[in-house]
Amino acid sequence: MPNKKSFLSFAALALLCSVSLAADPDVKKSDSGICHEKGSASYGNTKKFTAFATLDECVKSGGKLPAGQPTAASAMATVKKSDSGICHDAKSPSYERTKKFTEFKTIDECLKSGGKLPK
Numbered sequence: 001m002p003n004k005k006s007f008l009s010f011a012a013l014a015l016l017c018s019v020s021l022a023a024d025p026d027v028k029k030s031d032s033g034i035c036h037e038k039g040s041a042s043y044g045n046t047k048k049f050t051a052f053a054t055l056d057e058c059v060k061s062g063g064k065l066p067a068g069q070p071t072a073a074s075a076m077a078t079v080k081k082s083d084s085g086i087c088h089d090a091k092s093p094s095y096e097r098t099k100k101f102t103e104f105k106t107i108d109e110c111l112k113s114g115g116k117l118p119k
Contacts, residue, residue, distance in 0.1 A: 025051030027058045035063035042066065079104040087115040094118065 028036045028049035035058035036043040052058040059065065080088045080101035087110035088095045104110040111117070 025049075025053070027052040027055050029058045029061065029063040033063055034066055035059055036066065040066065079107050079110045081110045081113065081115040085115050086118050087111060088118060092118055 024038070026038050028043060028046045029052060030036065030042075030046045031048045034042070035052070035055055036046050036049075037055055050058075050061075052061070052063075055065075078089065080095060080098045081104060082088065082094075082098050083100045086094070087104070087107055088098050088101075089107055092098075102113070104113065104115075107117075
């Protein structure tokens with residue numbers, strides 16, 4: 001009965017593939033800490049990963065975006081506290097250049113966290 005055996009093998013393989021595809025997360029954080037969204041260039045190549053439902057969850061877990069991709073949070077950030085502890089609001093000349101930062105809703109929140117105003 002090779003036909004029945006072949007059919008069962010094919011059916012099992014098809015089921016396994018459909019379960020595998022359905023289980024693909026919306027965001028994969030690679031072992032190197034890069035967050036890849038479905039549809040991005042490296043998403044399909046990322047085999048060893050931690051799954052996340054959203055890009056925001058991935059980034060909040062310590063993940064980074066691929067080079068050259070701004071975060072939605074950084075685009076909407078009101079105040080950025082740089083790694084050197086300087087609080088920059090949208091009016092600051094350094095606001096756009098500040099790439100590594102902690103986001104705050106207000107200057108007051110940033111200052112209360114230990115940040116300083118630019119000179």
